[in-house]
Amino acid sequence: MTEYNVVLTGVGGQGVLLFAEVLGVAAVKEGFNVRVSEIHGMAQRGGAVVSDVRIGEKMLAPTVLEGTADAIVGLEPMEALRNIKCANDKTLVLLNIATVKPSATSQNTSYPELRTIIEKIRLFTENIATIDSTRIAESLGNVAVQNMVMLGAFVKVGNFPVKSETIKDSICESVPERFVELNLKAFEAGYREISRR
Amino acid sequence: MLLLGNEAIARGILETGIGVMTTYPGTPASEIADSIALVAKEAGMYMEYSTNEIVALETAAGAAICKVRALTAMKHVGLNVAADALMTLAYTGVNAGLVIVTADDPECYSSQNEQDNRYYALLSNLPLLEPSDAQEAKDMIHEAISISEKLELPCLVRTTTRVAHTRTPVTLDKIQKPVIKGEFIKNPKRFVMIPANARTQHLALLEKMEKAKIISEESSLNKVTHTSTKIGIIASGGAYNYTIEAVNLLNLDAGILKLGMTHPLPKQKIINFLEAHSKVIVIEELEPYLETQIKAIAQASALNAKIFGKTDTPYFPYHGELSTRLITEGLARILDKKPPINFTEIDKKYEQASEILLPRPPLLCPGCPHRASFHVIKTATANKAICPTDIGCYALGVQPPLQVGDVLICMGASIGVAGGVSKVTGLSTVAIVGDSTFFHAAVPGLINAVYNNHKVTLIVLDNLTTAMTGHQPHPGIGKTGMGVQTVRVSIEDVAKGCGVKYVKVIDPFNVKEATFVVKEALKQEGPSVIVFRSLCTLLALSEKRRKGIKVVPCRVTEKCTNCMACIKLLGCPGLEAKEGKVSINKNLCTGCMLCAAVCPYQAIEGEVSR
DSSP states (O other): OOOEEEEEEEETTSOHHHHHHHHHHHHHHTTOOEEEEEOOOSSSBSSEEEEEEEESTTOOSSSOOTTOOSEEEESSHHHHHHTGGGOOTTOEEEEEOOOOOOOGGGTTSOOOOHHHHHHHHHTTOSOEEEEOHHHHHHHTTOGGGHHHHHHHHHHHHSOOSSOHHHHHHHHHHHSOGGGHHHHHHHHHHHHHHHHTO | OEEEHHHHHHHHHHHTTOOEEEEOOOTTTHHHHHHHHHHHHHHTOEEEEOSSHHHHHHHHHHHHHTTOOEEEEEEHHHHHHHHHHHHHHHHHOOSSOEEEEEEEOTTOSSSSOOOOTHHHHHHHTOOEEOOOSHHHHHHHHHHHHHHHHHHTSOEEEEEEHHHHTEEEEOOOOOOOOOOOOOOOOOOHHHHOOOHHHHHHHHHHHHHHHHHHHHHHHHOTTEEEEEOOSSEEEEEEHHHHHHHHHHHHHTTOOEEEEEESEEESOOHHHHHHHHHHOSEEEEEOSSSOHHHHHHHHHHHHTTOOOEEESSSSSOSSOSSSOOOHHHHHHHHHHHHTOOOSSOHHHHHHHHHHHGGGOOOOOOBOOTTOHHHHHHHHHHHHTTTOSBOBOOSSGGGGGGSTTTOOOSBOOSTTHHHHHHHHHHHHHOOOBEEEEEHHHIIIIIHHHHHHHHHTTOOOEEEEEEOSSBTTTTOBOOTTTSBOTTSOBOOOOOHHHHHHHTTOSEEEEEOTTSHHHHHHHHHHHHTOSSOEEEEEEOOOHHHHHHHHHHHTOOOOOOEEOTTOOOOOHHHHHHOOTTEEEETTEEEEOTTTOOOOOHHHHHOTTOOEEOOOOO
16 A cells, blocks of 8 residues: 655755645545645744645544654755654655754854765665755746745655656646646656756 | 645534634734635635624624534633633523634744743633644644533633644545524523522533533543553653653653643543552643642542652643653753763854854834834834833834834733823823724723823834734724624724714825924824834735735945944835945835935935835
8 A cells, every 4th residue: 555754854945835835635535634834924034934745545633643654755855854753764865955044133142064964864764865956946047936846856766656747737726827837847857856866 | 735824723613514613813823813804705604803702702702602503712821811701701601602713822923922821721720622633723723612611611722833834644524504593582680680680600611621621621622642550651642742742752651641622621530540550741832731730630630640740849840832852851850861862062052153143133114114114103102101002013113223112011912001191200201002902902001091191102013914913904994804894993983983083194105294293292282193014015015916016126326335234224125234345236126216315315215106
């Protein structure tokens, strides 16, 4: 019986919720039972965002249990680490290497090096993949599609039990028409880039 | 179809032919009304964003008294506002289905408390349903309408954040054309609650509750979903889903009674369940609402089942939201089992891993006019005023470096609290309230300040929308929830009408003048009102995008001494310090020029493009 748990993490404004919705809609298209949890925090931008997507007949709870994620996706590396409790030693952690520093509010503490974050993730799992989705999105002309770059990368390496074509259909349904082409391009770019590693 | 719990409730509204929907926006309930707002006209129904929750409930009740099905949705604390109407509405009852959706927020994801609104059902004697996912949320709207019409009483539906904001597959039913034309039939004995009538109607309510008990007893919402003679588990709402997964994880042989109608409780069903199991575990989020009642039932019926939960030994917490882990651990302790996942080891590793984590609290957006307002307030008062604040995005002003906000209680409390503070301290007192919150609950407080001559300055942060909950309109916008142009209720005119002598309107990005105005206001003998008016930056940006106007980010010039004043004063996410140098994040900067206004060296340039 197919089951899949993925924890999507990032910073408000990076498009975590759209990422989650696309996965959820695609999974339903293929007849899966799905749970997609969202937390709509205070304010519209800048805070930590998590969305859990769960697929499988027996999935009832909205959130992923500690130690049981198949994958953790970090649109921002530190946010992946913040949710690393969900990982076990087989969990894939897929990171966007572009960091978003918490705003100048915390000047006294400095944002750790990326390799330090990865070292900490290694306490849980060695299965780590990285991609510079922010840069790829920028090169496509719009940083807003970094979530779709990550989605493409995730679909390529995550063993997510839904066909890539179905995910693309779901993207077409979930984003405004005039942005469909750009989003699909971003998805393809992520899918391509991650396999070069 | 994959639907968010709140979208599923909206679908339920359409499927039950509800004619009138009212709300005051509040997380986690907002998307119910927002979804309806998109389709209300086409569906032939009426929806409104009411001024506040009690007005929302009263409006819905008015419709339901006139035989039109109605629903009102609000966040948990909204029901506190509506409680006065709720309690007596239970006496009068209604003539068509009236559903009250209360969305609770365990863990306070976006609320000032995590109260358990199931007690409102006990307090008011109204029936209560608790869905556990989106499908049930939709189906329970059908049930709630049916129960409401059988009993001629409003029916409460309690969701929680995880039900409201989780997408699950939902099977749809047919949409029913709403009836929106009602008729009022006079019946003062039932609807005019003078004491003589209230006494009679209270008795009528108690009789209705007897009928409700039968409904609960017979309802398929209260059902044994798993049978076993060993341990028994009773769970409701979102807690049920975690429970099933925890039971599977621990490989338990457990009978499970799922309660979907939790007021009144199905007493006989519970007795039968208690008789069938020697150990019964009650699992519910927040308060021991079920547990205390189930224990009372057990005692009254002299049953021997041992009941576990949170009251005697706290196997489950009273606070926060539940999770599969918390329930697994609680069950494991009660039953002396070992969870198959070593949570302690995970915690230990996490402690090590999380050392380097920096907090990432929600922040005011780049370009947010509130940031300018707070900077102005701090400057004008030399950071010495006491600033009771209110509910909205601007509550984030309390975060460093702005740190404006000294007391935050509930909608509209800023002005009332300010009156008390100013009376007993004589200190400069600045009450801070948003535009939507001003209309919602601050007006009586303002009148009080005028009447009792409190020396307070009320600053209304008017960003021309209800921003935090997703940009709903309000009385100051000039547009209704159904998109109809309407009268714009002017905040400054309301203030003047309340008798405030000093009323000023100014754009907070105009830092110098705004600072002057605040200083002047604080010199007034009585209450004063300042409206800081500037459109929410998110709306301003989307308007620019629509019109094809390019956003020009600010630039740091060579005049910059890297004194960090901009960063230290404003904490704008668009300003970054890279290796001791100030830089501007082009992806985030909206070109609001506030940093340019505060820079002591005029080292930031840009184009005023607000």
